[in-house]
Amino acid sequence: MALRGHSSSALLELYLERRADLVRFFTIRLRSVAAAEDLVQDIYVRLSCLDDHTEIQNPTAYLYRLGSNLMLDRLRGERRTAHRDGAWLDSQTVRIGNEEISAEPSAEAAVAARQRLALLTAAIQDLNPQTQRIFRMHKFEGLSHPQVAAALGISRSAVEKHMMAALKHLLARLP
Numbered sequence: 001m002a003l004r005g006h007s008s009s010a011l012l013e014l015y016l017e018r019r020a021d022l023v024r025f026f027t028i029r030l031r032s033v034a035a036a037e038d039l040v041q042d043i044y045v046r047l048s049c050l051d052d053h054t055e056i057q058n059p060t061a062y063l064y065r066l067g068s069n070l071m072l073d074r075l076r077g078e079r080r081t082a083h084r085d086g087a088w089l090d091s092q093t094v095r096i097g098n099e100e101i102s103a104e105p106s107a108e109a110a111v112a113a114r115q116r117l118a119l120l121t122a123a124i125q126d127l128n129p130q131t132q133r134i135f136r137m138h139k140f141e142g143l144s145h146p147q148v149a150a151a152l153g154i155s156r157s158a159v160e161k162h163m164m165a166a167l168k169h170l171l172a173r174l175p
Contacts (some may be wrong), residue, residue, distance in 0.1 A: 008050045014059050015047055026067055039074065043067050116174070123173040127166055134159055135166040 015022075019040060026036035043066055056062045094101040105113070124132060137148045138159070145163070149156045 008047065008052045008054070011047050011050065011056065011059055011062070012044075015044060015063060018060065018063060022063065022067060025064065026071060029071060039067060039071055042070050046070070119174055120170065123170050124166075126173070127169060131162045131166050131169075134162040138163060 022040045022043065023033070023036050026039050027033050030036050030039065043063065046066055047063075124135065127135060134148055134152070137143045137151065138145065143151065145156050145159045149159045152159075
């Protein structure tokens with residue numbers, strides 16, 4: 001039986017007659033009633049968008065072919081998504097053997113780091129202003145000893161002495 005002219009409405013009627021059969025057919029293939037229901041609903045959406053002048057030689061076969069194509073598209077999409085998500089997870093995960101290691105520090109490590117930072121900040125604030133300025137420029141801004149000396153208009157030797165005094169002070173204050 002070929003459908004011509006108002007084939008869209010005749011095809012929708014056939015769909016409604018065969019809907020339960022379509023759900024059973026795709027439930028077996030997808031192993032899920034919910035997935036089959038979604039797929040059969042997608043068939044309806046596609047049918048409702050068909051041009052009325054489309055000629056279909058075998059409407060029943062067309063319904064099953066349309067459903068099979070939609071199912072394959074969905075499965076390919078799920079496979080691509082799983083592959084992409086797996087690749088992202090692998091790029092974000094550190095493993096030692098089969099053991100997954102968290103890249104995030106533990107809560108205890110984070111608290112200990114904050115405490116050490118607070119002690120370091122307090123110890124730096126105890127330095128005299130010139131030593132503090134030199135220490136910050138060298139350690140935090142990344143300037144070399146000659147660059148710090150040039151910026152402050154002092155000798156390189158003076159920068160080295162201030163840095164040694166700062167490091168001695170910090171070692172004495174920090175556990």
